[in-house]
Amino acid sequence: EIVLTQSPATLSLSPGERATLSCRAGQSLSDSYLAWYQQKPGQAPRLLIYETSRRATGIPDRFSGSGSGTDFTLTISRLEPGDFAVYYCQHYSSSPGWTFGQGTKVEIK
Amino acid sequence: QVQLVESGGGVVQPGRSLRLSCAASGIDFSNYGMHWVRQAPGKGLEWVAVISYEGKNRYYADSVKGRFTISRDNSKSTLYLQMDSLRADDTAVYYCAKDKYQLGNYFDYWGQGALVTVSS
Numbered sequence: 001e002i003v004l005t006q007s008p009a010t011l012s013l014s015p016g017e018r019a020t021l022s023c024r025a026g027q028s029l030s031d032s033y034l035a036w037y038q039q040k041p042g043q044a045p046r047l048l049i050y051e052t053s054r055r056a057t058g059i060p061d062r063f064s065g066s067g068s069g070t071d072f073t074l075t076i077s078r079l080e081p082g083d084f085a086v087y088y089c090q091h092y093s094s095s096p097g098w099t100f101g102q103g104t105k106v107e108i109k
Numbered sequence: 110q111v112q113l114v115e116s117g118g119g120v121v122q123p124g125r126s127l128r129l130s131c132a133a134s135g136i137d138f139s140n141y142g143m144h145w146v147r148q149a150p151g152k153g154l155e156w157v158a159v160i161s162y163e164g165k166n167r168y169y170a171d172s173v174k175g176r177f178t179i180s181r182d183n184s185k186s187t188l189y190l191q192m193d194s195l196r197a198d199d200t201a202v203y204y205c206a207k208d209k210y211q212l213g214n215y216f217d218y219w220g221q222g223a224l225v226t227v228s229s
Contacts, residue, residue: 094213
């Protein structure tokens with residue numbers, strides 16, 4: 001099982017600022033099968049990014065994903081009020097295994 | 110539009126059983142793998158189980174293996190999770206989620222969740 005470690009645990013920023021979230025894998029994700037989800041309080045997670053950098057349908061371009069190997073990043077270029085939430089990275093694989101990072105909370109400073 | 114609606118949650122005593130259902134609409138249910146993911150109160154997401162589109166392949170997290178059974182009825186567009194020998198640490202919101210394809214992919218749609226509380 002691949003372990004995903006997200007940092008920081010909490011990110012305190014103001015609207016309009018840039019958010020950079022990290023997800024580190026315990027071993028290389030050679031297939032780049034990494035996704036990012038957003039979860040707001042009381043709601044189900046929502047898919048933002050898949051295959052490291054592809055935006056899901058309807059996701060604004062201020063959200064971007066990058067990375068390779070063991071280090072992956074979700075960047076929110078300019079935070080809007082609705083972006084304050086918890087973000088999870090996920091590894092998925094055709095050889096069955098789905099793991100999530102522990103999450104990063106983006107809160108209003 | 111795609112809708113996944115969970116039902117069957119509630120309060121159950123340790124050692125007892127509970128069955129969750131997830132009714133799907135807006136998709137050709139029989140074409141997609143389906144997952145259960147849970148979230149303990151105040152905690153992160155934990156993948157629980159997956160079933161392939163035709164029901165032949167099933168995989169479980171170690172934490173539930175031997176106690177939980179995932180199944181599906183494609184004629185009813187419904188996913189199930191039979192939970193036996195429940196423990197206090199199974200307390201969580203349980204989400205059903207649709208695999209992007211038949212198996213082994215990310216989750217493009219999620220239900221709103223069903224709360225399961227295991228307590229005496």
